[in-house]
Amino acid sequence: MSTQRRRLPSIAAYGVLGIVTLPIILMYIWLLLNSFAQKMKYGVIPVEFTLENWRFIWSDVVINGSALPSIWTATFNSLLFAGTLTVLEVVIGIMAGYALSRLNFPGRQGLLKTTMMLHAFPSVALLIAVYYILNFLGLFDSLWGVILVKTALQIPMTAWIIKGFFDDVSWDVEWAGLIDGCNRFKVWYTIVIPLIKPGIAAVSIFSFLSGWSEFLLLYTFILSDENITLAAYLQKLMSNPNMINYGLLSAVSLFYMVPVLLFFVLTQQSLMQISAGGGKRV
CATH class of the missing domain: 1.10.3720.10 (MetI-like)
Incomplete structure (x- = not known):
């Protein structure tokens, strides 16, 4: 029982840290998925995967x-x-x-x-x-x-x-x-x-x-x-x-x-x- 009590502050600290960093982690996951998606359903679900978004590596990008x-x-x-x-x-x-x-x-x-x-x-x-x-x-x-x-x-x-x-x-x-x-x-x-x-x-x-x-x-x-x-x-x-x-x-x-x-x-x-x-x- 005493061991569990000593662990409570660490568990609480890691819990708060996880809650705070979760939105950042989700943001980077969305960034990764969106970079390989042709379009995103409801803005969050990738529908068609493609490498077209990475074309800037091997060719010039034309904007307007x-x-x-x-x-x-x-x-x-x-x-x-x-x-x-x-x-x-x-x-x-x-x-x-x-x-x-x-x-x-x-x-x-x-x-x-x-x-x-x-x-x-x-x-x-x-x-x-x-x-x-x-x-x-x-x-x-x-x-x-x-x-x-x-x-x-x-x-x-x-x-x-x-x-x-x-x-x-x-x-x-x-x-x-x-x-x-x-x-x-x-x-x-x-x-x-x-x-x-x-x-x-x-x-x-x-x-x-x-x-x-x-x-x-x-x-x-x-x-x-x-x-x-x-x-x-x-x-x-x-x-x-x-x-x-x-x-x-x-x-x-x-x-x-x-x-x-x-x-x-x-x-x-x-x-x-x-x-x-x-x-x-x-």
Whole structure:
């Protein structure tokens, strides 16, 4: 009896979790069925199964008389955008986080206090200013221009997270390396960096997902079809709300999810090892 009582909280927790996630699971099941259905009876029951909705993989899609760009061009651009964003955020974030955690310099306290404030500005509030900057630099309608903008918006949060992991590394580890004859850079690169691998993994994962799901900046500052991404590709499928092919839209949505699912499967081990970084030194 006592054992059953101890299990009641776990059973209740799993029950609530199952109830909350059931609508999401049903939504994904409907998405999968609709992507292979010619039509859905009552909107939920597939009647005729077909591969026609997946034709975007081997041929161009024509919407309202105009052909959409190749899905593989959009996929390559999305991978380029998310991958480059991840590399830039990790490299810059590691260096900035170490400086904020270990170095004393004028303005450090003020910078720490305003770091989160810089991240608080939503992208939509900066669109006009960003447009003028990109246009002045000749980077309007360029993936590289949007990559730089997205990186600048993400760096404050990235540096703050990485700083927490650096704060958890004992100073004794660095002093030992310096006593053994290593310079500051070698201690940072060969001793400290390996100790914060969970933090680097966390930032890398979240940076990639943020870049992969980005829509507003890309939709606003990318006009040409050769620079289109999958998020903008989906928007083109819904450009005319009166003529949406929901079967095709479901198939492209599933295609859009595949890289994220693969990325999660490959990185879930690192996610399980992540612990929250603390920040005592401010």
